[in-house]
Amino acid sequence: MEQKPDTSQIEEADLVARLKVGDQSAYAELVERHSPTIYNLALRMMNDREEAEEVLQETFLSAFRAVGRFEGRSQLGTWLYRIAYNAALMRLRKRHLPTTSIDEPLQNEAGDQIPRQLVDWTARPDEILLTGELRGVLDAAAAALSETLRGVFTLRDIEGLSTAETAEVLGLTETNVKVRLHRARLALRERLTGYFTPSGSRDAGQVGGAYGGRM
């Protein structure tokens, strides 16, 4: 099948060309387009606004220095998010020395994935939203994920990158992205169930259910 470059590819090539000749408006355009996702990725990874801001700044400073060598093998966005992710990981490694394993095994942890909480809370969050608590609840649940799961979940489900783009940013296979995304979602579902379920109904024999109920 013949593949013609679409409009976004032409725009991207044009932007890269302008960046390489030092066009200031191209630099500003790059910042406008990609700073929101970079900030969100950094914020979820660091769980700290100041550090997220520092990662954001470092990312663009590094990218501006390196853009002359950008070869266009990936999209500009993917390239930038990868720089940001690596900058965040470096900081996290410094934060907790000796390093705990940032990556985690995909095998042997099947037990983690078994749903424990089996209460339907799908009608509740909107009420909580009115009290302004929802964002805090979502942030706390996401912050409890491991670093790798946070990266996958943020890029896929919050920032809307494709599986292929996420895999490229994080240096994972697409299969690993899918597996990790599923693990992240199950873990978040579990935590949100804990938040959104009134304690009374959780005590009514609903924990475990058909999944066995053994903790």
Place this chain on the structure above:
Amino acid sequence: MPGRLGERMAVECRDHLACLSDYVDGELDPDLCAEIERHMAECGDCRIVVDTLRKTVSLYRSYGHAELPPDTKERLYAVLRLDRQPAAGTSTR
């Protein structure tokens, strides 16, 4: 009887668990999709897991993205020594 279908059903639930994200994303093979739907018609626990999983994803999609704070953006432009674009946020693409 949802949720109390014994060990055989528990095994079936566990078998389906790995596919539930693909199911929620509409990316599951149609045969497997039909199998999960048939199972959910009988298993209230799995239906709850699917419903709450879907809601979890939709909550983060709706409310998970934080806006870039204006002062953070200003400092970014200052550090990068860039002029703000006239209609920042609406001009690109």
